[in-house]
Amino acid sequence: MSGTTVATRRAPAVRPPASRRPGRRNRRLLYWVATHAIAIALAIMFLAPLIFMFLTAVMSSNETLGGGLWPKSWHWGNFGTALTTDHGVMLHWLLHTLIYAVLGTVFMLMSSVPVAYALARFRFRGRKLAFVLVITTMMLPPQVTIVPMYIMWARFHLTGTLWPLIIPLMFGDAFSIFLLRQFLVTIPKEYADAARVDGCGEFRTMMRVILPMARPAIAAVALFQFFYAWNDYFGPLIYTKPDSWTLAVGLSTFRAAHHVEWNLTMAATLLTVLPVIVVFFLAQRVFIQGVTLTGVKG
Amino acid sequence: MTASRARRRHRLRVLAFMSPWLIGFALFFAYPLAATVYFSFYRYNLFQLTPIGLTNYRFLFHDPYAWQAIKNTMWLVIVMVPLRVLFGLGLAQLLTRIKRGGNLLRAVFYLPFLIPPVAATVAFVFVVNPGTGPINNLFAKVGIHLPDWFNDPTWTKPGLTLLALWGIGDVMIILLASLLDVPKSLYEAAAIDGANAWQQFRRITLPTISPVLMFSAVTGVIQTLQYFTQAMVAANASQGNADQAGTTTAPGYPDGASLTFPQTLYNEGFQQFNMGYACVLALVLFVVAMFFTLILLRQFHAFGDDD
Numbered sequence: 001m002s003g004t005t006v007a008t009r010r011a012p013a014v015r016p017p018a019s020r021r022p023g024r025r026n027r028r029l030l031y032w033v034a035t036h037a038i039a040i041a042l043a044i045m046f047l048a049p050l051i052f053m054f055l056t057a058v059m060s061s062n063e064t065l066g067g068g069l070w071p072k073s074w075h076w077g078n079f080g081t082a083l084t085t086d087h088g089v090m091l092h093w094l095l096h097t098l099i100y101a102v103l104g105t106v107f108m109l110m111s112s113v114p115v116a117y118a119l120a121r122f123r124f125r126g127r128k129l130a131f132v133l134v135i136t137t138m139m140l141p142p143q144v145t146i147v148p149m150y151i152m153w154a155r156f157h158l159t160g161t162l163w164p165l166i167i168p169l170m171f172g173d174a175f176s177i178f179l180l181r182q183f184l185v186t187i188p189k190e191y192a193d194a195a196r197v198d199g200c201g202e203f204r205t206m207m208r209v210i211l212p213m214a215r216p217a218i219a220a221v222a223l224f225q226f227f228y229a230w231n232d233y234f235g236p237l238i239y240t241k242p243d244s245w246t247l248a249v250g251l252s253t254f255r256a257a258h259h260v261e262w263n264l265t266m267a268a269t270l271l272t273v274l275p276v277i278v279v280f281f282l283a284q285r286v287f288i289q290g291v292t293l294t295g296v297k298g
Numbered sequence: 299m300t301a302s303r304a305r306r307r308h309r310l311r312v313l314a315f316m317s318p319w320l321i322g323f324a325l326f327f328a329y330p331l332a333a334t335v336y337f338s339f340y341r342y343n344l345f346q347l348t349p350i351g352l353t354n355y356r357f358l359f360h361d362p363y364a365w366q367a368i369k370n371t372m373w374l375v376i377v378m379v380p381l382r383v384l385f386g387l388g389l390a391q392l393l394t395r396i397k398r399g400g401n402l403l404r405a406v407f408y409l410p411f412l413i414p415p416v417a418a419t420v421a422f423v424f425v426v427n428p429g430t431g432p433i434n435n436l437f438a439k440v441g442i443h444l445p446d447w448f449n450d451p452t453w454t455k456p457g458l459t460l461l462a463l464w465g466i467g468d469v470m471i472i473l474l475a476s477l478l479d480v481p482k483s484l485y486e487a488a489a490i491d492g493a494n495a496w497q498q499f500r501r502i503t504l505p506t507i508s509p510v511l512m513f514s515a516v517t518g519v520i521q522t523l524q525y526f527t528q529a530m531v532a533a534n535a536s537q538g539n540a541d542q543a544g545t546t547t548a549p550g551y552p553d554g555a556s557l558t559f560p561q562t563l564y565n566e567g568f569q570q571f572n573m574g575y576a577c578v579l580a581l582v583l584f585v586v587a588m589f590f591t592l593i594l595l596r597q598f599h600a601f602g603d604d605d
Contacts, residue, residue: 035395042389043406046464050409052432053421067431111318118315124308130316132595137327139517139591141524143560144584145577147567148333149326154344154491171322202311231414233527234560237544247525248416249543255420255535262424269417280412284405291468292475 011067028043057266064262075263082267086257090268092243093250100162100236100246101229107169108176108225109218115172117206121192131181138174142234150238160241165232169225176221179294183217184210220290223283247272301543331584338577354578364579366554370455374525374558378459379518382510386469387564391499393470394477404474411467419531422461423448427536451555458556460527468512476502476510509597516594523587526560545569559583 057078059071083090086254103203118124119131125198153164187210195205211218251272255265280287336353358364380547381437389407393400410418425433428446437444484502493501504511530544533551533588549565550557563583567576 035392035433039392039403041398042392043403046410048433049421049425049464050413052425056424056432065430070433111322115314115319118312122308122312122315124312130319133323134319135595136588136591137323139520139594140587141520141560143524143526144580144587145327145330146563147337147573147580148330150568151333151344151573152330168322168326170318171325172319177319202315223352227412230487231416233416233531238564242543245543248414251414251416251420252531252534253543257504262380262430266424269421272417273413276412276414277409278566280409281405288408288471291471 009189029170053266053270056263057270059263061261061263078263078267079271082264085264089250090247090271093245093247096162096240096244097230097246097248100165100232101226104166104169104229105222105225107166108173109222111170111172112176112221113180113211113218114206116177116184117210119177120181120184121171121210134177134181138178146238159239161244162236162240162246164239165229165235173225175294176225179221179224179290180214180217182293183214187213188195200288216286216289217293219283219286223279224290226279227276238290305525309401322546330549334580334584337574338581340574342573343571344573350574354486354575355437357575358578358582360522363549363554363557363562363565364559366550367559369556370397370550370555371523371559373455374458374518374522377455378462379515379522381459382462382469382518383514385463386466386514387473387511389470390474390477404471407470408467411465413465415465415527416531418465419461419528420535422464422537423532426457426460440548448532448556449552451553454532454552454555458528461532470517472510472514473507480506513594513597516590516597518593519590520587523583523590524560525558526564529556529558530561530564532556 006014052069055069055071058074058076059068059078060073063072067100080138119134121128149164150159153159158167191209192205195209200208231248232246233248233252236249240246240249251268254268339349339351341350341353393404393407396403413421423429426444426447428434428444428449434444439500445453445457446451447460480503484506485498488498488502533549533556534545537548537551544564548554549561549569559579560583563576563579566572566579
């Protein structure tokens with residue numbers, strides 16, 4: 001399981017054997033300077049778009065057209081203007097995004113946890129097949145089934161609302177099931193056996209014994225689900241209408257509605273990005289553990 | 299008697315725990331997949347369902363948009379996917395060499411991946427646009443004139459690739475984790491034998507992490523097959539006439555250069571309401587994605603056998 005502890009572990013140093021020869025030491029110093037210089041240059045390149053995004057967001061409208069790099073005066077009010085423009089339409093998008101994200105995350109957990117638990121800890125015929133099908137549905141592009149799904153939701157008169165995005169999460173989410181299952185198989189069987197000896201039923205064993213131990217994995221899938229909803233563009237683009245748009249869909253139209261006002265567009269973009277970054281830094285370890293858990297080992 | 303009753307109880311318990319997924323699988327996967335096949339033989343615009351046999355399939359072979367999209371998607375698979383894996387590996391390798399501030403650097407490289415794709419694309423299109431974009435301006439000041447990325451058909455896919463390299467965080471983290479898992483003792487033994495850094499990388503690092511490299515490459519291909527958001531938003535933002543979400547007057551702006559396969563599907567199904575033909579496109583996507591999923595499943599095989 002060491003793959004999941006990147007956050008705390010040191011890199012294994014690839015060091016040539018110690019040597020007193022000065023030539024070797026100089027080469028090592030040169031190597032050290034080179035790697036660090038490259039790393040810092042790359043870091044600047046990675047941050048540059050974000051920095052310019054921020055600098056543009058606090059410029060005046062005219063300045064963004066002049067191609068200036070640094071704002072002459074700082075217009076902090078742009079953030080407020082972005083939020084309140086068009087009768088505060090951004091706040092509506094935010095509200096819809098939160099409904100999709102929060103409700104979806106709660107439903108996803110209620111439905112996916114028991115399935116992952118069964119796949120990880122029960123022995124039954126067809127278990128392997130079920131697991132393979134979970135991975136398959138996780139991997140296949142959502143566009144494959146979108147036409148009949150749209151037709152189905154249209155028949156229920158639910159297109160134009162957030163429900164076609166939320167309701168499927170009541171029936172398990174393949175990615176979350178996969179990630180939770182990968183974590184649950186690592187918990188030793190003895191814990192569940194001990195609980196059973198104490199007279200716990202399977203449901204109580206899951207709720208009282210296993211789930212508290214699986215808290216990091218549950219936090220990870222909850223975070224991923226929240227981020228997924230926040231970032232999702234395809235789903236809301238298909239199902240929602242302007243009065244139920246989420247941030248992602250709304251933001252994609254922002255540029256056109258304010259076509260010369262790059263400062264407001266960048267302010268709105270930053271407002272969309274900010275919560276994600278704050279949440280990530282608060283829960284960095286959980287997040288990275290989750291990513292490596294899906295990518296590296298079982 | 300008691301044994302069979304216990305077995306029945308076990309079966310019921312399995313069924314109870316699995317039921318959300320069983321229902322979900324039938325309702326949101328098996329049924330729509332079957333329906334996709336069914337609709338592919340019809341002309342359907344949400345109001346009128348007309349059986350037309352194989353016409354939709356025949357049309358696919360004469361549809362210039364679909365072919366353009368297939369070509370674009372193949373370009374992305376051949377260029378963008380390997381570049382992403384290589385760049386991710388390079389960054390991860392670099393991070394293993396850095397002692398102090400390594401955590402901070404890792405966060406910096408990971409950050410762009412977290413940015414919602416729509417926001418990242420809008421911002422990226424702006425900072426590299428030729429007239430007012432700060433990055434293009436910065437380069438112009440030192441005499442380098444960057445291309446008009448998202449308005450020039452030649453540079454659109456390279457521009458999208460650059461955007462994808464900026465959001466490399468997920469690949470980098472997975473490769474970093476696997477690099478840190480390579481047993482240290484192997485390197486020590488190799489160093490004693492006099493192997494240099496390149497030999498160590500070639501003979502120890504690469505073979506040990508090759509399953510993870512393979513995983514990143516195949517998931518990269520699967521993600522590229524559903525590449526939609528960035529291409530669509532980049533076209534909208536650089537063209538600047540998206541007053542309705544997802545509308546570009548010319549799909550794949552500029553000149554079809556950013557038209558990907560899922561976009562053709564979206565355009566046929568949800569802009570033109572050729573639902574039947576969109577289903578044919580969905581089936582093509584299904585077959586290709588399934589092929590790569592099967593490759594991945596072979597890698598996951600070990601996970602299924604763990605006890």
